[in-house]
Amino acid sequence: xxxxxxxxxxxxxKPGGWKRLGWVLFFLLPSAIPLFVFTxxxxxxxLWVSLHKWNLISPMEWVGxxxxxxxxxxxxxxxxxxHTLIYVAGYLPIVYAGGLCLALALNQKLKGRAFLxxxxxxxxxxxxxxxxxxxxxxxxxxxxxxxxxxxxxxxPEPGWWTDPHWALPAVIxxxxxxxxxxxxxILLAGLQAxxxxxxEAAKVDGSSAWQRFWRVTLxxxxxxxxxxxxxxxxxxxxxxxxxxxxxAGGPSGSSQVVVGQIYDLTFRYGRAxxxxxxxxxxxxxxxxxxVVQIRGQxxxxxxx
Amino acid sequence: xxxxxxxRLIKTAATTVALTVLLAACGQGSATKEAAAPEGKSVVRYxxxxxxxxxxxxxxxxxxAFQTANPNITxxxxxxxxxxxxxxxQTSVAGGTAADAFELNYENFxxxxxxxxxxxxxxxxxxxxxxxxxDAFNDGGKQYxxxxxxxxxxxxxxxxxxxxxxxxxxxxxxxxxxxxAAAAKLTDKGxxxxxxxxxxxxxxxxxxxxxxxGEFLNADKTAxxxxxxAGVEAAKFLIDKxxxxxxxxxxxAGTPDFDSKLFKSGKLAMWHTGIWMFSxxxxxxxxxxxxxxPGNTKxxxxxxxxxLVVSAASKNAEAAQKWVTFLASSDxxxxxxxxxxxxxxxxxxxxKLAPYLDQKKPANRKAVFAAxxxxxxxxxxxxxxxxxxxxxxxxxxxxxxxxxxEKALADAQxxxxxxxxx
Numbered sequence: 112x113x114x115x116x117x118x119x120x121x122x123x124x125k126p127g128g129w130k131r132l133g134w135v136l137f138f139l140l141p142s143a144i145p146l147f148v149f150t151x152x153x154x155x156x157x158l159w160v161s162l163h164k165w166n167l168i169s170p171m172e173w174v175g176x177x178x179x180x181x182x183x184x185x186x187x188x189x190x191x192x193x194h195t196l197i198y199v200a201g202y203l204p205i206v207y208a209g210g211l212c213l214a215l216a217l218n219q220k221l222k223g224r225a226f227l228x229x230x231x232x233x234x235x236x237x238x239x240x241x242x243x244x245x246x247x248x249x250x251x252x253x254x255x256x257x258x259x260x261x262x263x264x265x266x267p268e269p270g271w272w273t274d275p276h277w278a279l280p281a282v283i284x285x286x287x288x289x290x291x292x293x294x295x296x297i298l299l300a301g302l303q304a305x306x307x308x309x310x311e312a313a314k315v316d317g318s319s320a321w322q323r324f325w326r327v328t329l330x331x332x333x334x335x336x337x338x339x340x341x342x343x344x345x346x347x348x349x350x351x352x353x354x355x356x357x358x359a360g361g362p363s364g365s366s367q368v369v370v371g372q373i374y375d376l377t378f379r380y381g382r383a384x385x386x387x388x389x390x391x392x393x394x395x396x397x398x399x400x401x402v403v404q405i406r407g408q409x410x411x412x413x414x415x
Numbered sequence: 416x417x418x419x420x421x422x423r424l425i426k427t428a429a430t431t432v433a434l435t436v437l438l439a440a441c442g443q444g445s446a447t448k449e450a451a452a453p454e455g456k457s458v459v460r461y462x463x464x465x466x467x468x469x470x471x472x473x474x475x476x477x478x479x480a481f482q483t484a485n486p487n488i489t490x491x492x493x494x495x496x497x498x499x500x501x502x503x504x505q506t507s508v509a510g511g512t513a514a515d516a517f518e519l520n521y522e523n524f525x526x527x528x529x530x531x532x533x534x535x536x537x538x539x540x541x542x543x544x545x546x547x548x549x550d551a552f553n554d555g556g557k558q559y560x561x562x563x564x565x566x567x568x569x570x571x572x573x574x575x576x577x578x579x580x581x582x583x584x585x586x587x588x589x590x591x592x593x594x595x596a597a598a599a600k601l602t603d604k605g606x607x608x609x610x611x612x613x614x615x616x617x618x619x620x621x622x623x624x625x626x627x628x629g630e631f632l633n634a635d636k637t638a639x640x641x642x643x644x645a646g647v648e649a650a651k652f653l654i655d656k657x658x659x660x661x662x663x664x665x666x667x668a669g670t671p672d673f674d675s676k677l678f679k680s681g682k683l684a685m686w687h688t689g690i691w692m693f694s695x696x697x698x699x700x701x702x703x704x705x706x707x708x709p710g711n712t713k714x715x716x717x718x719x720x721x722x723l724v725v726s727a728a729s730k731n732a733e734a735a736q737k738w739v740t741f742l743a744s745s746d747x748x749x750x751x752x753x754x755x756x757x758x759x760x761x762x763x764x765x766x767k768l769a770p771y772l773d774q775k776k777p778a779n780r781k782a783v784f785a786a787x788x789x790x791x792x793x794x795x796x797x798x799x800x801x802x803x804x805x806x807x808x809x810x811x812x813x814x815x816x817x818x819x820x821e822k823a824l825a826d827a828q829x830x831x832x833x834x835x836x837x
Contacts, residue, residue: 167509169530252665273664275817362664362815363808378502380801381526 161388166381178388188389190364191372192396194279198368199347201283202290207339209287210294215328217295218302228299232292239289243356246285247272272358275365282353282366289353290346294339301335302328333412341404348397369393455487457734460514461742462493462507464500465564465721465758469695473755480747481738488734498671501800508532508726515729516739518563521551521720522793522803528554529797534725534732535559536739543744548761551792552722560722561743564758567786568622568689568717570594570709571777574702576601576608576684585685587785589709591626591652594685598660601684610660612674613687615653615814617803618717618793623649625715625791626708632794637835642828645712647821652711654814664815678703689719690783693756697776704777707786716786719793721758759783798834805830 136143161178163171182188217228234242249256250271258268269277305328313323329336351370354360360367360375367375369389376386466474471494478490493514495503501523507513508527519527527533535557541549544562552560570585577584582597598610613619621631621641629645632638662668662677675692677683679699687708696703708716723739725732742748746767749760753771760767772780796802806827813823 166530167505168532251667253667270665273667275815361808361811363812363817378506379804380798381505 157387157390160383161385161391163384165383167377167383168381171384174384178385179392182385182388182392187364187372188392191367191369194366195348195350195368197279198283198286198350199344201280202286202347202350203340203343205283205287206290206294206343207336209291210298210339213291213295214298214302218299228295231295234289235292235296237289239352240356242289243285243353246281246288246353247357250281250285272366273362275362278358278362278366282350282357285357286350286353290343294343297339298332298335301332305331330413334414337404337408337412341401344400344404345397348393348400456489457487457731458489458491459516459731459735459738460491460493461516461735461738462495462500462504462514463518464495464497465518466492467494467496470755470757473751473757476751477742477745477748480745481741484741485734485737488737490738508728511728513726513728515731515735516723516725519560519722519724521722522795522799524552524560524722524724525554525795526797526799527724528557528559532727533559534727534729536561536725536736539740543763544761545763548720551720552724560724561739562761563721563723563739563743564752565718565720565761566690566758567719567783567790568687569705569707569782569786571678571686571688571692571696571703571705573678573681573684574704575681580684584704585706585709587707587782589706591709591711594709595652595656595660598656598685602660606682608682608684609662609677611656611685611687612661612668612677612683613653613656614669614674615657615807615810617806617810619653619687620650620806620810621794622708622715622717622791623652623711626710626713627652628712632796636794636796639828639831639835641831642824646824649711650810650813650820650824654810654820657814664811690756691758693777697756704779705782706779707782710789714789715791716789717793718787718790720761796831796835802831802834805834 160171162173162175164174164178165171213231217224217231221227250258252258252268252270252273255271258271262268269280271277271281309327309331310323313327318326349370350368351374354366354368354371355374358366360371370393373386373389373393376382376389463474474492474494478492481490482488504513504517504519513532536559539549539558539561541558548562548565549558552558552562572585574584577597580601580603582600585593585597594611601610602608624631624641624646627645627649629641629643629649631641633640657663657668662673667673674683674686674688675695678686679696681699681701690705707714723743725735725739729735744760744762749762749767750770752758752760753768754774756771756774759771762768768784771783774780809818809823809827809830812818813820818826
């Protein structure tokens with residue numbers, strides 16, 4: 112960890128520092144302007160909106176922390192956070208384990224390895240709307256391919272997006288499938304960064320392949336694992352597109368997630384104040400989880 | 416080294432991604448641009464849903480007739496599917512990009528009239544419209560819109576399936592019992608033929624409630640009253656059909672176009688739907704007809720009214736009002752609507768409606784007018800969309816067997832009362 116200590120910044124400004132700063136700002140402008148207009152301004156205004164009752168059309172009405180109070184006591188808020196948690200809890204292990212298996216397999220010297228890597232990465236760069244529509248079709252309860260296969264081998268055929276118990280699993284399955292390639296690429300890079308002399312040394316010491324995986328690969332892969340887990344959790348808490356396209360939160364709200372609720376509150380029900388408040392609650396939750404993870408990393412993340 | 420890079424990456428990613436969520440609250444507005452109007456000409460932008468899916472060219476014909484009569488005004492039409500219409504409308508009104516004139520159904524009119532986004536129409540000749548229809552678009556003594564069209568729901572039936580099953584065809588005297596008995600006989604799950612289709616939804620529920628003598632809201636609209644013995648019986652009538660004589664959610668019921676495809680493919684014997692489906696079913700390869708929907712203790716047919724309004728932000732309000740008046744009451748519009756079996760024109764002069772009855776399919780067109788004698792309008796509150804969604808969700812839960820009907824109605828009533836209070 113010592114190697115990671117923040118480099119000491121020189122307090123004294125070098126001659127020509129102001130000029131340099133000017134140039135830096137100049138080059139930052141193209142990204143700073145959109146960041147300001149489309150991120151910072153909406154962010155600050157959403158904080159302002161969250162303190163009002165507003166239907167997007169009539170003038171805003173000040174309610175102070177009323178929106179937050181209503182949301183925190185509303186059963187709906189609890190439900191959408193629960194669904195989002197279930198989603199993350201289901202999605203993360205599948206996508207990590209699947210991505211790790213793929214990365215390990217495609218790290219071997221295989222014929223057509225580059226082609227396979229590209230194929231697995233394809234869903235990552237495909238639009239969510241397309242992917243969700245295809246999965247909705249595959250998981251059609253009556254004539255979808257998945258249920259036809261399940262039926263043919265004598266397994267029960269779930270109602271998928273029409274059954275409240277299966278709607279979330281259907282979303283989890285398609286999300287994990289889509290993001291598998293992303294996790295694979297990150298872990299693959301991590302695997303290739305592990306120096307081969309460590310493996311050789313381990314072999315000389317008479318370790319088995321299994322031992323090398325647990326004692327060398329996994330610990331040295333932990334920075335990549337950490338990155339994947341943090342990013343996946345953040346993305347997971349913001350799950351929206353696939354839910355919107357596949358189930359629209361249904362049936363009977365059984366797959367409604369936090370961002371879906373924010374969308375419905377604003378654009379369906381004209382309750383922009385509560386929607387903004389819910390955005391900030393979600394932001395706080397994501398921030399908290401991320402901070403806890405960053406604090407906790409020193410226990411299990413090993414930097415080579 | 417690697418650690419710091421990753422940490423920095425994560426921090427940036429975490430902030431950016433978390434901020435993106437907040438951006439969800441400032442979504443996309445209407446991208447429609449107003450075309451530059453030549454000197455002395457004005458452009459009226461008009462947004463609608465009712466011409467979507469089959470009547471686009473009929474609307475174009477009306478627009479052309481208007482432009483011929485008013486060479487100084489150009490109408491720019493934007494057609495949006497019903498499912499997305501109100502989201503898009505709300506966003507564009509909020510973003511200041513609303514069309515000059517747009518369509519509103521009666522249920523949503525109240526919300527918009529109250530939030531100040533509509534321009535009051537001046538010097539409206541209300542005598543040309545049916546009184547009840549023009550009054551529907553008056554709020555607190557101010558005329559904010561004119562009625563555009565109205566339509567109702569009747570029972571469509573496939574004559575071939577009735578003949579094959581040896582069941583007598585429905586008549587105007589039918590009650591729920593007759594419908595249930597016929598639906599049971601007509602359903603042939605082996606052949607994937609269903610007896611009946613009536614969605615388990617808000618729109619069907621308030622109607623069957625009225626058919627059973629119940630009231631959805633109390634007289635001054637301050638409390639929901641549908642959780643009554645009449646309400647429970649009405650909800651059970653709807654829900655008992657599911658899986659018995661009607662396809663379930665798992666069969667695909669409730670997805671767009673599911674019912675129209677089912678009926679058109681000759682696999683559905685009875686179908687509760689609107690008269691706007693006449694032209695789409697004209698080409699069905701079997702004989703079909705319509706009849707006034709069965710009632711229980713009384714008859715009650717759903718009636719839907721669409722209105723035309725002018726945006727309060729419009730810079731061409733005068734031209735816009737000219738256009739909506741033409742679209743609502745001109746003889747060109749009336750003729751087009753009747754000839755294409757679109758929704759009915761709201762004109763006071765009933766003689767003008769006569770050509771509607773001259774068309775061939777379906778034979779029993781007079782049922783459309785008979786149904787108008789006893790109608791029920793959708794119950795309307797300020798938080799309309801939320802009420803519709805939650806009533807449908809509770810009924811769907813009961814239909815899927817996740818809740819007893821009594822519990823679902825009680826829960827729905829509590830929630831609707833909550834919406835009325837806020």
